[in-house]
Amino acid sequence: MNFEEHAGKSVLSRAGVSVPQGRLCASAQEAEAAARAIGPVVVKAQVPTGKRGKSGGVKLAATPEEAAASAQAILGMEIGGFPVARVLVEEQAAIAREFYAAVLNDPASRSPLVLFSTEGGMDIEEVAATRPESLRRMAVDIRKGFGPADARRLLLGLDLGEAAVPVAAMLVDLYRVYRQHDAELLEINPLALLADGRVVPLDCKLTVDDAALYRQTDIAELGAREPLSALEERGRALDLKYIELEGNVGVLANGAGLTMTTMDVVSHAGGRPSNFLEIGGEAYTKGTEALDLVLSNPGVKSLVVNFCGAFARTDVMAGGVIQAWKTLNPTIPVFFSIHGTGEDEAVRMVREELGIEPYDRMEDAISAAVEAAR
Numbered sequence: 425m426n427f428e429e430h431a432g433k434s435v436l437s438r439a440g441v442s443v444p445q446g447r448l449c450a451s452a453q454e455a456e457a458a459a460r461a462i463g464p465v466v467v468k469a470q471v472p473t474g475k476r477g478k479s480g481g482v483k484l485a486a487t488p489e490e491a492a493a494s495a496q497a498i499l500g501m502e503i504g505g506f507p508v509a510r511v512l513v514e515e516q517a518a519i520a521r522e523f524y525a526a527v528l529n530d531p532a533s534r535s536p537l538v539l540f541s542t543e544g545g546m547d548i549e550e551v552a553a554t555r556p557e558s559l560r561r562m563a564v565d566i567r568k569g570f571g572p573a574d575a576r577r578l579l580l581g582l583d584l585g586e587a588a589v590p591v592a593a594m595l596v597d598l599y600r601v602y603r604q605h606d607a608e609l610l611e612i613n614p615l616a617l618l619a620d621g622r623v624v625p626l627d628c629k630l631t632v633d634d635a636a637l638y639r640q641t642d643i644a645e646l647g648a649r650e651p652l653s654a655l656e657e658r659g660r661a662l663d664l665k666y667i668e669l670e671g672n673v674g675v676l677a678n679g680a681g682l683t684m685t686t687m688d689v690v691s692h693a694g695g696r697p698s699n700f701l702e703i704g705g706e707a708y709t710k711g712t713e714a715l716d717l718v719l720s721n722p723g724v725k726s727l728v729v730n731f732c733g734a735f736a737r738t739d740v741m742a743g744g745v746i747q748a749w750k751t752l753n754p755t756i757p758v759f760f761s762i763h764g765t766g767e768d769e770a771v772r773m774v775r776e777e778l779g780i781e782p783y784d785r786m787e788d789a790i791s792a793a794v795e796a797a798r
């Protein structure tokens with residue numbers, strides 16, 4: 425789940441990190457009223473993408489009238505493909521220096537990574553390429569955490585002057601918020617040193633692990649879930665994990681692992697899957713609903729049914745698919761591979777009731793499905 429700047433800043437603020445005072449506004453009138461209450465402001469487009477500054481989505485306004493005009497100009501813009509429906513009207517900061525700070529999940533070190541650079545305001549990729557000496561990184565052992573001593577060690581040798589102390593404190597705070605909220609990314613660019621010596625986040629990008637939303641209930645309403653397609657909504661209502669994809673080979677397998685293996689083999693054979701669908705665990709009896717869902721994707725040209733039974737019985741799964749097949753009566757070809765518990769019975773049922781011979785090898789069933797979808 426992604427949090428726009430204003431939402432990310434709310435999360436920071438609730439966690440005790442000071443952020444500039446601001447208001448979310450949906451019209452020029454609201455922006456004007458906000459500026460009247462706040463004073464000189466910066467008006468910032470709220471869209472789930474960066475580079476707003478370069479696109480004209482960030483404007484300084486000295487008076488309420490200017491704030492209204494800026495909001496008028498920014499609302500209705502399109503930035504990175506997103507129409508701007510709201511602006512954040514925030515107190516202007518007297519910026520002395522701009523830094524970069526982030527905490528993120530780092531696949532390479534399989535740990536959180538704290539990043540800091542004295543070069544703020546630009547893309548971090550650009551900083552890494554042009555000013556690598558300004559960029560510091562530290563992998564964190566989550567059992568030990570990231571404390572003031574770690575922050576000092578990370579910043580050692582950087583020319584920060586008096587700012588070193590508040591910057592170190594901010595990094596510790598950012599790591600705490602990242603951990604507390606199961607974040608995948610918390611990025612502050614720029615992290616500003618103000619004329620009065622305070623260090624404050626001027627921008628905020630927050631991504632929280634979707635799998636942790638069940639326990640992040642206090643902030644979940646602030647973020648934006650990726651919108652689900654109509655079919656994905658249907659899957660969710662059925663309690664089935666369904667993801668709609670662009671390909672044309674429908675995949676029906678039991679368990680997330682076998683499903684992903686099947687998708688990999690589809691790709692390996694030169695095809696593209698039209699869905700991910702998990703019907704493992706307790707959902708293995710939902711063959712009918714599952715098949716209906718897979719076949720409802722308008723792109724699907726052939727179907728692979730790949731079952732591997734252990735505790736879940738393949739004859740029960742096959743029974744559901746056969747019943748669904750007879751009800752839905754689809755016109756696309758289907759290719760079965762069935763192994764494990766209940767296999768003999770399942771194969772017999774498919775053969776006798778559908779007149780289709782299951783394949784011995786999964787790879788052959790999948791290659792045939794890819795071929796048929798061409």
Ligand code: GDP
Pocket residue numbers: 466468473474475476477478482484515516517518519522544545613614626627628
């Ligand atoms: P982004 O371009 O989408 O990353 O948007 P940012 O929130 O990072 O804003 C872009 C730039 O606007 C920042 O790098 C700052 O230089 C500037 N900016 C943002 N807020 C303020 C502010 O309160 N005062 C001043 N003077 N500049 C600001």
Ligand code: MN
Pocket residue numbers: 474475545613614627
């Ligand atoms: Mn930024």
